[in-house]
Amino acid sequence: MASGFAPGKCILFGEHAVVYGHPAVAVAIDSGVRVKVGQSEEWTLEGIPFEPSKHPHISHILNTVFEYDGPPLKMEVKSGLFSAAGLGSSAALSNAIGAALQAHINPSQSLDPIALARMGHSAEAMAQKGRASPTDTATSALGGCIVVSGQQVEGTRHVFDAELETPEGLREWSINAVDLPDSLNEACLVIGFTGEMSSTGKMVEGVAKRLEEKPELQGEMDAIGRITSAGLTAMSAGSLEAVGMAMDACHEKLQLLGVSSPSLEALVEAARPHSLGAKLTGSGGGGCMIALAREPQRVAEAIEVAGGSPLISRLGAPGVRLLED
Ligand code: MEV
Numbered sequence: 001m002a003s004g005f006a007p008g009k010c011i012l013f014g015e016h017a018v019v020y021g022h023p024a025v026a027v028a029i030d031s032g033v034r035v036k037v038g039q040s041e042e043w044t045l046e047g048i049p050f051e052p053s054k055h056p057h058i059s060h061i062l063n064t065v066f067e068y069d070g071p072p073l074k075m076e077v078k079s080g081l082f083s084a085a086g087l088g089s090s091a092a093l094s095n096a097i098g099a100a101l102q103a104h105i106n107p108s109q110s111l112d113p114i115a116l117a118r119m120g121h122s123a124e125a126m127a128q129k130g131r132a133s134p135t136d137t138a139t140s141a142l143g144g145c146i147v148v149s150g151q152q153v154e155g156t157r158h159v160f161d162a163e164l165e166t167p168e169g170l171r172e173w174s175i176n177a178v179d180l181p182d183s184l185n186e187a188c189l190v191i192g193f194t195g196e197m198s199s200t201g202k203m204v205e206g207v208a209k210r211l212e213e214k215p216e217l218q219g220e221m222d223a224i225g226r227i228t229s230a231g232l233t234a235m236s237a238g239s240l241e242a243v244g245m246a247m248d249a250c251h252e253k254l255q256l257l258g259v260s261s262p263s264l265e266a267l268v269e270a271a272r273p274h275s276l277g278a279k280l281t282g283s284g285g286g287g288c289m290i291a292l293a294r295e296p297q298r299v300a301e302a303i304e305v306a307g308g309s310p311l312i313s314r315l316g317a318p319g320v321r322l323l324e325d
Contacts, residue, residue: 001038001076002107004099006116006320008032008080008087009139010189010281010290010313012235012243013228013250014148015086016207016257018133021150021171022225025178025232026088026139028146029189029313031080033092034323037100040074050075057094057123065119066101073104082309084197086282090127091136094120095320103322114160116320117141117175125164128201131208134162138175143319145178147232152176155236168208180316181238187276188296189315192308194263196286203259203283210258220256227253244277244292251279259284263307270306274298 007028014024043050045058052059058075062068075097081089098116102109120137138159139146147153156176163172211217227249234242251268254260264280264287271278271291278291289308293299300310 001036001325002100002103003034003036003323003325004096004103004320005034005323006032006092006095006099006140007143007317008089008092009136010087010191011135012290013231013246014224015282015284016204016254016259017221017224017228018135018148019131019204020221022221023147023149023153023228023232024133024135025228025235026135026146026148027189027315028139028143028317028319029087029191030317031311031313032140033077033079033081033089033096035093035096035100036076036325037097037104038074040072043072044074046076056127057090058097060123060126061094061097061101061119065098065122066105068101070105082193082288084199084287085193086198086280086284086287087191088136088140088282091120091124091140094123094137095140099320099322111320111322113141113320117160118162121162121164128204130164130166131204132164134173134175138162141320142177144316145180145235147176147178148173149176150174153232178232178236180235183238184235184240184315187240187292187294187315189313190271190291190293190296190299190303191281191311191313192267192271192289192291192303193311194261194267194286194288194308196261196263198283198286200283203285207257207259217257220253224250224253240276240292240294244275247277247279247292254280254284261286264289266306267303267308270302271299274302
């Protein structure tokens with residue numbers, strides 16, 4: 001069977017604001033999704049009949065992107081990510097299935113992470129009612145540290161551009177890579193899952209509604225944009241303390257946008273005394289928080305005591321790849 005793996009991601013700065021053209025900084029994490037694809041007598045997913053309507057990301061990649069009309073396939077998915085938790089599990093699934101399908105259909109062709117990122121973005125957009133930034137899919141496909149922004153960002157390496165027709169009009173993003181200094185390896189990310197699943201589509205829609213009702217919230221969006229730029233400068237300079245401060249500041253603004261939750265607040269509070277900074281990550285409303293820590297084990301214990309499930313990762317793992325079966 002052809003086997004593809006794609007990592008999950010954590011947004012360090014800029015979630016929600018990135019949907020409106022502000023910058024976001026994300027890193028690929030060590031955990032991800034593995035997909036195996038092989039020819040079969042009938043269509044199956046995890047050994048049971050495949051129902052396309054229940055798996056819109058997979059169906060979109062198969063039908064719309066690959067226009068697959070070959071013999072039935074058996075598909076196996078193994079995820080090391082908490083799902084619907086802000087870790088980009090659907091983006092990792094799209095990228096991993098795209099990689100495995102390409103290896104199955106055309107084994108001699110090498111993987112094109114940019115093409116995978118684009119197809120993953122189209123699947124996300126379809127699942128999120130047309131409001132999706134390319135952050136999750138680009139970070140999972142390219143790996144490392146990725147900056148997604150409405151404009152090109154100084155001090156980064158431009159990789160590709162993406163655009164999407166959203167209900168609020170055409171959005172364009174520049175996707176850029178950042179080489180992280182070695183000093184950032186002195187710390188790890190500790191991810192804390194609240195145990196509550198959250199729908200990105202609904203959270204993004206909720207923010208859009210609140211913005212319509214209270215246009216002054218645009219000021220919080222602009223502030224997230226400024227904090228993201230400061231956070232990126234701190235990352236490029238290798239200043240862990242400044243990165244942590246920017247994470248704390250970003251969390252405060254996300255609270256004001258109404259996307260935190262009591263369970264996220266409990267984990268952020270538990271992690272803060274042992275961390276350089278802590279915040280919710282992804283769309284919020286449950287899902288996960290992240291903390292930056294020199295002693296990740298200690299933070300993981302604090303998160304566990306507060307009722308969360310911890311996961312420790314490097315900042316910036318490799319991107320999508322093929323695996324030996
Ligand atoms: C989800 O991981 C991040 C959001 O900014 C949505 C998006 O970028 O599509 C909330």
